[in-house]
Amino acid sequence: MRAQYKLGITLGDWCDENGEYGDKLMEEWYDPDRTVDGVTRGTKYRALWRCSSGCTVDGEKFTWEARVSNRTRTKRRAGCPGCSGHVPTDANNLRKWCQDNGEYGQKLAAEWAEPDVNMKDVTPASAKKLTWRCSSGCTVDGEPFTWVSTASHRTSTNRTGCPGCGGHGRYVQLTDQNNLLKWCQDNGEYGQKLIEEWAEPDVNMKDVTPGTNKKHVWRCSSGCTVDGEPFTWESTLNSRTCSIRTGCPGCGGHGPSAQLTDQNNLLKWCQDNKEYGQKLIEEWAEPDVNMKDVMPGTNKKHLWRCSSGCTVDGEQFTWEAIVDSRTCSDRCGCPGCSPAAPIDLKKRLGKVAR
Numbered sequence: 003m004r005a006q007y008k009l010g011i012t013l014g015d016w017c018d019e020n021g022e023y024g025d026k027l028m029e030e031w032y033d034p035d036r037t038v039d040g041v042t043r044g045t046k047y048r049a050l051w052r053c054s055s056g057c058t059v060d061g062e063k064f065t066w067e068a069r070v071s072n073r074t075r076t077k078r079r080a081g082c083p084g085c086s087g088h089v090p091t092d093a094n095n096l097r098k099w100c101q102d103n104g105e106y107g108q109k110l111a112a113e114w115a116e117p118d119v120n121m122k123d124v125t126p127a128s129a130k131k132l133t134w135r136c137s138s139g140c141t142v143d144g145e146p147f148t149w150v151s152t153a154s155h156r157t158s159t160n161r162t163g164c165p166g167c168g169g170h171g172r173y174v175q176l177t178d179q180n181n182l183l184k185w186c187q188d189n190g191e192y193g194q195k196l197i198e199e200w201a202e203p204d205v206n207m208k209d210v211t212p213g214t215n216k217k218h219v220w221r222c223s224s225g226c227t228v229d230g231e232p233f234t235w236e237s238t239l240n241s242r243t244c245s246i247r248t249g250c251p252g253c254g255g256h257g258p259s260a261q262l263t264d265q266n267n268l269l270k271w272c273q274d275n276k277e278y279g280q281k282l283i284e285e286w287a288e289p290d291v292n293m294k295d296v297m298p299g300t301n302k303k304h305l306w307r308c309s310s311g312c313t314v315d316g317e318q319f320t321w322e323a324i325v326d327s328r329t330c331s332d333r334c335g336c337p338g339c340s341p342a343a344p345i346d347l348k349k350r351l352g353k354v355a356r
């Protein structure tokens with residue numbers, strides 16, 4: 003039987019038979035109550051060990067408790083938890099990490115807000131939740147803003163900063179500086195417009211962060227109405243405060259988000275566009291769709307009827323065209339009236355000899 007399988011032999015004998023690793027265990031044995039010859043190599047006895055690879059705590063060699071069996075087993079042998087970074091040592095602790103990490107390290111040290119925990123007693127990779135206090139001036143009701151984050155989050159390469167200091171991420175938190183009301187106050191005319199357009203009776207602008215994806219209700223401040231009532235719509239805060247600011251979808255535009263209002267509908271558009279608008283009203287050939295219920299900028303196709311004399315078999319010529327193509331700057335007209343009409347169509351419309 004090979005030596006490492008003999009559970010009954012003493013630790014001393016086992017170490018003698020296990021080369022360098024055995025020597026290391028002998029060196030690390032630091033138990034005050036037993037000797038290596040007083041325990042078997044397979045015992046579950048928790049012995050005291052002392053790191054032989056340089057770990058220190060407060061200048062003293064690092065000691066820890068581990069079962070003898072865990073150190074002599076074949077696989078996943080338990081080593082020094084200081085060497086593996088699982089417990090803080092003089093060379094590996096959060097205070098040291100801060101000292102070694104320039105300005106950012108100083109900031110972390112300044113933000114430490116755990117009254118009863120010493121930074122020295124936490125590893126930089128620790129997953130323990132710790133309290134931090136913003137060092138850049140964030141407050142809540144006038145008190146310094148604090149938040150909870152692990153040491154690991156704060157020291158990793160994707161370092162997380164104060165969630166009150168703003169940004170559009172999902173970790174963002176509400177502070178006296180980071181709320182929608184403050185954002186509006188800081189954003190001149192546009193901010194004033196948002197304040198005017200806020201249409202949430204039960205939510206204070208002070209209680210929402212400017213960069214969230216939450217939807218809120220807004221009321222047009224430029225006069226859009228639906229059946230005479232102020233036009234309201236839903237939109238995320240993010241879409242209203244980010245660099246591509248979206249406005250009232252009733253105020254027009256050709257986008258997919260445009261909405262129907264008393265001001266933004268095809269009939270109104272025609273009434274506002276004089277002769278050309280009158281022509282469109284005349285040419286509208288949808289018996290079952292009211293022009294009032296169609297947006298001027300839609301990409302939907304509708305039926306039109308020529309008002310300039312094109313006929314087919316004595317009937318007014320009709321064709322399909324996207325509404326937007328008739329109201330946009332190109333203002334497409336009846337294809338039969340076009341000088342560029344194909345000869346086939348001209349023949350069909352009786353404009354040239356068949």
Ligand SMILES: [Zn+2]
Nearest residue numbers: 053057082085
């Ligand atoms: Zn060690």
Ligand SMILES: [Zn+2]
Nearest residue numbers: 136140164167
């Ligand atoms: Zn902050």
Ligand SMILES: [Zn+2]
Nearest residue numbers: 222226250253
């Ligand atoms: Zn509007």
Ligand SMILES: [Zn+2]
Nearest residue numbers: 308312336339
């Ligand atoms: Zn025509």
